[in-house]
Amino acid sequence: MDSQKQAIKGAKVLMVGAGGIGCELLKTLALSGFEDIHIIDMDTIEVSNLNRQFLFRQWHVGQSKAKVARDAVLKFRPHINIMSYHANVKDPDFSIDFFKQFNVVLNGLDNLDARRHVNRICLAANVPLVESGTTGFLGQVTVHVKSKTECYECQPKPTPKTYPVCTITSTPSKFVHCIVWAKDLLFAKLFGDKNQENDLNVRSGDAASSSEHTEDVFERRLNEDPEQYGQRIYDHVFGYNIDAALANEETWRNRNRPKPIYIKDVMPDKPQQQNGNLDDNSVNGNSTVSAMPSLGLKNPQNIWSLLENTRVFLESLKLFLVKREKEIGNLTFDKDDQLAVEFVTAAANIRAASFGIPMQSLFEAKGIAGNIVHAVATTNAITAGLIVIEAIKILQSDATNYRMTYIVEHPLRKMLLMPVEPFEPNKSCYVCSETPLSLEINTNRSKLRDFVEKIVKNKLGMHYPSILHGTSIIYECGDDIEEDFAQNYALNLEKFLSELPSPVTSGAVLTVEDYQQELSCSIYIKHREEFDEEKEPDGMLLTGRMPVLSNDDTWPISNGESSSNAPKQLPGTKEDSDEISAIPADTEIALTGSKRKQSEISDVDGEVAISACTSGIKGSNQKPEEVDDNGDDDVVMLDENPYKKKRLH
Numbered sequence: 325m326d327s328q329k330q331a332i333k334g335a336k337v338l339m340v341g342a343g344g345i346g347c348e349l350l351k352t353l354a355l356s357g358f359e360d361i362h363i364i365d366m367d368t369i370e371v372s373n374l375n376r377q378f379l380f381r382q383w384h385v386g387q388s389k390a391k392v393a394r395d396a397v398l399k400f401r402p403h404i405n406i407m408s409y410h411a412n413v414k415d416p417d418f419s420i421d422f423f424k425q426f427n428v429v430l431n432g433l434d435n436l437d438a439r440r441h442v443n444r445i446c447l448a449a450n451v452p453l454v455e456s457g458t459t460g461f462l463g464q465v466t467v468h469v470k471s472k473t474e475c476y477e478c479q480p481k482p483t484p485k486t487y488p489v490c491t492i493t494s495t496p497s498k499f500v501h502c503i504v505w506a507k508d509l510l511f512a513k514l515f516g517d518k519n520q521e522n523d524l525n526v527r528s529g530d531a532a533s534s535s536e537h538t539e540d541v542f543e544r545r546l547n548e549d550p551e552q553y554g555q556r557i558y559d560h561v562f563g564y565n566i567d568a569a570l571a572n573e574e575t576w577r578n579r580n581r582p583k584p585i586y587i588k589d590v591m592p593d594k595p596q597q598q599n600g601n602l603d604d605n606s607v608n609g610n611s612t613v614s615a616m617p618s619l620g621l622k623n624p625q626n627i628w629s630l631l632e633n634t635r636v637f638l639e640s641l642k643l644f645l646v647k648r649e650k651e652i653g654n655l656t657f658d659k660d661d662q663l664a665v666e667f668v669t670a671a672a673n674i675r676a677a678s679f680g681i682p683m684q685s686l687f688e689a690k691g692i693a694g695n696i697v698h699a700v701a702t703t704n705a706i707t708a709g710l711i712v713i714e715a716i717k718i719l720q721s722d723a724t725n726y727r728m729t730y731i732v733e734h735p736l737r738k739m740l741l742m743p744v745e746p747f748e749p750n751k752s753c754y755v756c757s758e759t760p761l762s763l764e765i766n767t768n769r770s771k772l773r774d775f776v777e778k779i780v781k782n783k784l785g786m787h788y789p790s791i792l793h794g795t796s797i798i799y800e801c802g803d804d805i806e807e808d809f810a811q812n813y814a815l816n817l818e819k820f821l822s823e824l825p826s827p828v829t830s831g832a833v834l835t836v837e838d839y840q841q842e843l844s845c846s847i848y849i850k851h852r853e854e855f856d857e858e859k860e861p862d863g864m865l866l867t868g869r870m871p872v873l874s875n876d877d878t879w880p881i882s883n884g885e886s887s888s889n890a891p892k893q894l895p896g897t898k899e900d901s902d903e904i905s906a907i908p909a910d911t912e913i914a915l916t917g918s919k920r921k922q923s924e925i926s927d928v929d930g931e932v933a934i935s936a937c938t939s940g941i942k943g944s945n946q947k948p949e950e951v952d953d954n955g956d957d958d959v960v961m962l963d964e965n966p967y968k969k970k971r972l973h
């Protein structure tokens with residue numbers, strides 16, 4: 325015991341993230357006897373954090389999380405050393421050398437991008453990492469020690485839930501489809517980057533795709549006042565487009581036909597007089613602009629009528645045009661943007677009404693649109709406790725007792741925690757074993773820019789990449805590049821791969837490196853002419869062992885009520901990158917002394933035994949009770965034999 329105390333006392337630990345898990349972790353570390361703790365967090369405190377990030381109080385709103393957390397803990401542990409950094413862990417200041425000073429790194433992060441970055445730096449610095457995540461009642465803590473256990477990226481991450489484009493654009497059957505349409509298509513079309521591709525017109529009027537109607541219909545006409553514009557958009561998307569789609573009888577043969585909705589049907593009187601008064605909105609900043617007060621709508625948990633949704637639609641659109649004109653063209657949906665949530669709720673509800681799908685309250689809609697799984701403070705506390713337990717084992721080099729622990733929703737033999745022996749490093753992991761990857765790509769039609777953005781940055785998670793073809797450097801990124809080189813790289817970005825000064829064609833091998841992450845990776849290039857737009861929207865296919873990464877690298881974990889921004893593109897909604905990973909198929913489970921392969925406790929459909937855990941992954945954009953909208957999230961209960969499960973119907 326003394327040696328344990330000594331190990332704790334002498335340890336220097338780095339915590340990354342001072343949010344839901346981080347607050348619990350810092351408190352538990354301090355109370356467990358740790359005396360030298362460094363904390364990095366890039367955020368400031370928000371009101372929505374206060375319900376569970378208990379080191380923070382209302383008067384701290386707007387202040388650095390890392391600093392306030394430090395000050396709060398120093399109040400009851402004044403003698404210990406806590407260093408806080410209000411910064412992004414990806415900043416070059418947090419170099420490999422910086423990481424080397426720590427005995428262990430503890431992650432309480434909320435996004436895949438930062439986790440992958442920390443994983444790579446820890447590997448390069450050879451510092452053990454304890455990784456964690458929670459989603460509602462589910463949680464996990466994993467241990468990553470270079471060459472001894474798998475790294476954070478050895479296992480592919482669950483694929484984000486996606487929806488076929490045509491479901492979203494033409495045949496929604498669930499409310500979430502309407503939300504994705506409202507947020508990723510309509511909102512993006514009206515308020516987002518005009519250069520972004522958008523499937524709104526292509527599909528919405530498929531049947532009667534009369535180009536004269538679809539062209540520029542979303543552009544506000546010269547001298548068109550906000551009300552007229554709003555009504556025109558309303559009639560187009562909820563009326564005309566539905567009428568046009570109905571013309572294609574084939575689509576509706578086995579489906580319920582939607583009902584077109586025109587303004588005049590909902591508001592037979594002059595609609596502009598029904599709208600709220602702009603002057604009623606006291607505007608102190610963008611986040612306070614709201615359509616609800618002027619329309620007399622107070623309770624976000626009420627489900628609005630079609631008329632109310634129509635009013636909110638028109639009013640919120642008008643408020644964007646009048647009060648937030650400068651932002652138009654640059655907006656992406658943000659769940660913390662009240663007006664955006666109001667617009668998306670109203671648009672989704674009107675579409676839902678048209679397709680016979682039950683409407684939802686703003687509160688529910690916001691949860692779905694923001695991929696919010698409501699945080700459970702207790703799960704964070706348990707997770708923090710487990711992190712400290714693993715950290716202590718690491719400090720004592722007690723490798724035989726390392727465990728990855730899953731917090732499950734449906735206890736196994738009354739066991740809430742499921743400890744699993746860590747795996748060995750995956751020999752085909754491109755991060756810790758540097759195995760090559762293959763890329764199928766149309767080398768005549770894909771630009772270097774596409775490769776850099778879609779593959780190197782988005783899929784491989786590199787931030788400062790260099791790309792080499794043989795010995796020629798075709799691209800480099802960073803602040804210290806000489807001007808003429810930088811100009812050449814900028815020119816290269818706009819060239820097709822096969823037209824680069826050192827042409828990249830089938831059979832070429834590219835080396836992609838990130839110096840900050842000390843990661844290098846070879847990619848075999850294979851030319852392919854055609855790609856399936858629906859299945860391969862990137863127009864390229866990367867294969868080999870790699871984690872599945874979301875399109876949005878800021879896609880955060882849901883450790884709380886306000887957890888993430890929305891997906892930026894179809895198909896699909898964004899999933900929470902807080903990814904409670906599925907327990908890998910061959911996981912050995914150490915349960916009360918016995919070990920079994922995970923595959924042995926799977927049932928006939930091959931579903932992982934921890935159904936709640938799995939469904940939490942599959943549907944983490946939904947609330948816990950709705951986690952799996954495919955209806956396959958049946959409660960799973962074990963009978964006398966703990967490894968055989970049966971379904972409860």
Ligand SMILES: Nc1ncnc2c1ncn2[C@@H]1O[C@H](COP(=O)(O)OP(=O)(O)OP(=O)(O)O)[C@@H](O)[C@H]1O
Nearest residue numbers: 341343344365366367412413434438883884886887
């Ligand atoms: N790259 C990063 N560098 C430093 N800190 C980060 C980075 N990415 C995420 N974090 C921090 O990790 C913490 C995660 O905490 P948590 O999941 O509770 O999220 P939150 O933002 O506090 O809450 P919510 O998103 O649920 O409102 C946040 O405080 C966030 O600032």
Ligand SMILES: [Zn+2]
Nearest residue numbers: 475478753756
């Ligand atoms: Zn690995």
